Amino acid sequence: MGSHGKGHGCTHCGCENPVWNALKHTVDLKAFAGKAAGLLPEPGSESLVFTGGTIYPLIDGDMTQRVEALGIHGGDVVASGSLAEVQARMKARGIRYQTRPLGGKTLLPGLIEPHAHIVQSCVMEGWADLGPIEEKTQKLKDPYDWAWLKETIQAKLATADFADRSRWFLGRMVDPALMPFTESGQPGVLNTLTAFYCKADFAKDTDTTDTTGNLDSIVSDRPLLMISASMHTVYLNTAACDVVYHHQNKASQALRDTYKTYENFLSVTKGNLQEEAGITPALLSIPLVQALDVVNIFKYMKDYFQTASSRGITLLYDAMVDPTSKMILEAYGLTHPRNLRIGYAASCNGVDFSHIPPYKPVTKEAARHFYQGSVKLVSDGSNQGLTGYQAAPYCCETDRPVGNFNFCDPGPDNTTPQALPDAYQTTLNSAVATGWPLMIHANGDRAIEFTLQAYKTALKGKSGLDKRHRIEHCSLLTPRTLDQLQSVGISPSFLIGHVGYWGYAFENAIFEDKATRMLDLCQDALDRGLRISLHSDCTVTPLGPLRSMEQAVTRKMEGKRENGKFITDAARQPVLNEGQCLTRQQALKAITYDAAWQCHADQWAGSLKDGHFADFVILDQDPLDEKVPASKIREITVRETWKGGHKVFAQ
Known part of the structure; x- marks a missing residue:
């Protein structure tokens, strides 16, 4: 259950979210069913012919074909090809349409995310983001280390939201694997990742010594709980350990059955609880008013x-x-x-x-x-x-x-x-x-x-x-x-x-x-x-x-540091196994x-085969164009996103 201050793992990852498993009992199923009383109509689709840019229909997986025009109607693709061919097909079907100039932009089939977690991700959205990746740029935060973590948490604790000292600090996505590590440099001697722990000095009630990884040095007068980016470790300070161990729920009772004394619990786990047996009692000890933030899902x-x-x-x-x-x-x-x-x-x-x-x-x-x-x-x-x-x-x-x-x-x-x-x-x-x-x-x-x-x-x-x-x-x-x-x-x-x-x-x-x-x-x-x-x-x-496309094409290792900071110059970022780089088309x-x-x-x-859904994206630049640096593909602006012939996003 505990990692002894050295393990940073989880049993799974995003594929099985223990926060959701523990808190989904707070969801009022009847209330949700009541909200689902009226079926919203599908937004109306448009009848359009797109032309005047770069269009890749990718029919039958052909990554080289480019066409002059694309016609859509009734939420589906009608035709792709030359402008004259598409106009003729639209006319043959009696479709009244408007012509939409692309202005030199690139139109592709809608992009697909084949593995994500929706509800399980959203259930923690109200928690403080302590992760290493900047959501907007999709690049690593710099700095991302113990000092940053401490400063970030203490800044949030200083806000009015935490005036009530009974309120827990809840953080998500913390990632020791992307903090500085120590290479042993010796054969047979293990390297060391950043480790988090609580109450390093067990002779004291609390230990606020400012040493790397000591969670009590961040905050000692209220519970702190952080869950790892890999989703199956929670890190607790001493105040949180005290509540979790003594809380009156069956999961905490199981902790007391395993660790006969509170001191034994602290000395063995150091506030690192893993898997369902460790995480569940921690989550069930959070004040109900904070746990019920799931109603904002x-x-x-x-x-x-x-x-x-x-x-x-x-x-x-x-x-x-x-x-x-x-x-x-x-x-x-x-x-x-x-x-x-x-x-x-x-x-x-x-x-x-x-x-x-x-x-x-x-x-x-x-x-x-x-x-x-x-x-x-x-x-x-x-x-x-x-x-x-x-x-x-x-x-x-x-x-x-x-x-x-x-x-x-x-x-x-x-x-x-x-x-x-x-x-x-x-x-x-x-x-x-x-x-x-x-x-x-x-x-x-x-x-x-x-x-x-x-x-x-x-x-x-x-x-x-x-x-x-x-x-x-x-x-x-x-x-x-x-x-x-x-x-x-x-x-x-x-x-x-x-x-x-x-x-x-x-x-x-x-x-x-x-x-x-x-x-x-x-x-x-x-x-x-x-x-x-x-x-x-x-x-x-x-x-x-x-961004996934860029990382597959370049295989640049963005996590390398120099003088304590991530190297942001793509030309200086090392490549991991260059022979595995994909072409842009692949x-x-x-x-x-x-x-x-x-x-x-x-x-x-x-x-964008005939009869397929008119699901597509319009980009400012062509990601297959070698003039766009491979290391800049994630920065290409998504100008518009269309689903079923209806514009659902516009920049």
């Missing part, structure tokens, strides 16, 4: 969707939807304008599949607003959280040397089974038997190996391509596991921010040369004919397909055409 969701539209996203695929969040998403769609389409994977704990409905292929009509495309399982943890399940130990200090696997057969902790656990194979057999396509979270190389073995047995000789089964993150690969992906027919979706944001920490502190050889082997996957996508796992990294295909295929949406999205 519709406001936070509106902001979330507006951000998505501003980034050119027209289809967002939620990678883990439980029954409560499904109801909230449905209620939102009935009471708010729907400015993007949402697909989702139904969450499953790997044991109980009773809530999974019978399989139905996705239809265009069903997918107009909200559709289920798959079922989600989570096999291991987070690599930057030091809980991705590895074949060899991490190169930095952690109390879980090889991470976590969620389906191990009974046995000693912190060991790496050489054989596939029977429990995991049984789970995969049951999951495949539902008939649904699967999305399986597997980060570490051993977790990926086990997942591919289990897929192969469960599929009984059939190709995974038949259902478009996926592995999520699929971070650490070898030539052998890439060959297995190809032979079993499993598609990878890469959290490419691992390279851009954490690549330097992976290469120099967490994995060392293993990161150079194995992290996000995008080009090797394409060389084997695999169809890949790029995702954000939002809120682990921000929504931003163009990366764009991964956030449009192939992402639609992975999300079971290619029959109506991902390209």
Whole structure:
């Protein structure tokens, strides 16, 4: 449960949010159902012919085709081609239209986010953002270190919001893996990441010594709780530990059963609580008035969707939807304008599949607003959280040397089974038997190996391509596991921010040369004919397909520091495994055409084929134009976003 001040991990990552699991009981389902009384009509679509710019229809995945014009009507694409051809098609159908000049701008199919978490992200939106990534620019905050964290928290505590000293300080997205680390420089000696702890001097009631990581030196007179960016560790100061340990709820009672005295609890955990057993009592100890901020979830969701539209996203695929969040998403769609389409994977704990409905292929009509495309399982943890399940130990200090696997057969902790656990194979057999396509979270190389073995047995000789089964993150690969992906027919979706944001920490502190050889082997996957996508796992990294495209093309390690500051000059940022850089066309295909295929949406999205939804984005610059520096792709302005022939965002 505790990390002894050295581990920074979580059991999962954004794929299973413990805050949502703990607080969703506060949602009044009847109240939400009442709000969903009236169905909002779909916004009216326009009849237009776009011309006078660069138009890439991406029909059948052709990344080289450019057309002169695009015609839309009734929310769908009517035709693309020369202006004369499009005008003739519109006239033949008796469509009265207006011509819309693009003014030299670039029109593309709507961008697709194939793996994010909507409700689970929004539930914490009212907490202080302590993350390392600036939301607006999608670049690393500078500085991002202990001094910044302390200054940021104390500045917020000085505001009127915290005049009431019973109010907890709640922070989200704090990330020790992107704070300065110490390289041992000696073979066999582990590197050290920044560690957070409380009450370093147990001879005193509190210790406010200003040393790196001591949370009591930030605030000691009220509870402080921060949750890690990788989502399965909370960090508490002594005041929070005191409340959590002595709180009268069943989860805190379980803590008292484990740690017989408060002093033992502090000395073992140092305020680091992990996984559901540790996080739940902490969250249930938060004052109800703060926990119930979940009632603002519709406001936070509106902001979330507006951000998505501003980034050119027209289809967002939620990678883990439980029954409560499904109801909230449905209620939102009935009471708010729907400015993007949402697909989702139904969450499953790997044991109980009773809530999974019978399989139905996705239809265009069903997918107009909200559709289920798959079922989600989570096999291991987070690599930057030091809980991705590895074949060899991490190169930095952690109390879980090889991470976590969620389906191990009974046995000693912190060991790496050489054989596939029977429990995991049984789970995969049951999951495949539902008939649904699967999305399986597997980060570490051993977790990926086990997942591919289990897929192969469960599929009984059939190709995974038949259902478009996926592995999520699929971070650490070898030539052998890439060959297995190809032979079993499993598609990878890469959290490419691992390279851009954490690549330097992976290469120099967490994995060392293993990161150079194995992290996000995008080009090797394409060389084997695999169809890949790029995702954000939002809120682990921000929504931003163009940023994902840039990071896949450049593989620049933005996390390298010089004189204590991140190097912001792209020309001086090192590249992680240059041979894995994608071309611009390959990366764009991964956030449009192939992402639609992975999300079971290619029959109506991902390209501007005749009859597809008129979902597209208009950009100020052409991301395929080499005149635009590759390191500036994320900075291209999204001028307009259209869904179903209706403008949902304008800059």
